[in-house]
Amino acid sequence: MAEQFIGKLSEFKDGDRQILRIGEEEIGVFRHEGEFYAYSNFCLHQGGPACEGLTIANVEERLRPDKTSMGLHFTNDMNFVCPWHGYEYDMKTGCHVKDKRVKLRKYDVVTKGNDVYVVA
């Protein structure tokens, strides 16, 4: 595993994504709330482009003490969704939102000055 230069920090605005081929691997690099996250772009469901779909926050239903609904709300946890069949992964961990055993391969992202590297 080596650090592979992927671009300048200034090229990644918050919310931007890049899909890269590094050697034999296809990797999606996200910048979300100032942090970088990189995952295999190979969906564990049927091999779709996991990192190229919608990014959307987790939805939760809030309940009153008597268990009646206060409606559906978005939380602060961001997910990304495979565009083929809607497999949804946690942006920070790469885990499937409902089955934590299902996890995308994660790559470390290192910034050195204005340079960004993926360890792959």
Place this chain on the structure above:
Amino acid sequence: MSSPDSAKAGKVGTVAAKAPVAKVSRGFDKVASDAGMSRSDKVNFIKAMLEGVKPRDTAQAASGKQAGGAVKSASEANAAKRAKPAAGKPKKVVLLRKIPAPVRIVAPSNPASDEARKLAAMVEAKLVAGDLGVLTPEAIQALMQALCKLYSANIDAGNKFPVVDHRMAITGTDAMILCGALLKAVDLQVFELGMWQSWSGV
């Protein structure tokens, strides 16, 4: 329901069919030897014709088994391949696709818009606290009617902009409840909405 005669005929037919099969087999041997194929190549070719070509990982696992090593599953073989160290070796990096963050509309404000934003923020805060009575039904109807007409008039005038400022402003459920209620209020069906969208291009 076969008669003894037809059974006999079938038996005769089977016996008679043996000769051409053997002939075809000999013919294949000749073609194969002309093409320089060994007997094992022939066997593999026929297996591939009957069973289909196996996925690469399965084939690798199978070849590991044939080589006398420990039997590995396809996923283990794949994991071993991935774990192969490429220590310190720079790899070719190719940018396949750039997906920019969604752009938000920023327009100069005016006093009415400031008031509207304050009202919206107050309603959202009350909703989070679980206060559904922050506006009376009459007030909601008045606002809904005015906003519906204002948005529609803007679209008609060519001032196209998304009805919500980002994907997570409202949930899909919120959108479906409101759309359904608006259609019901004017006695329209989803079919008619679809026809209008198709013809109008809006």
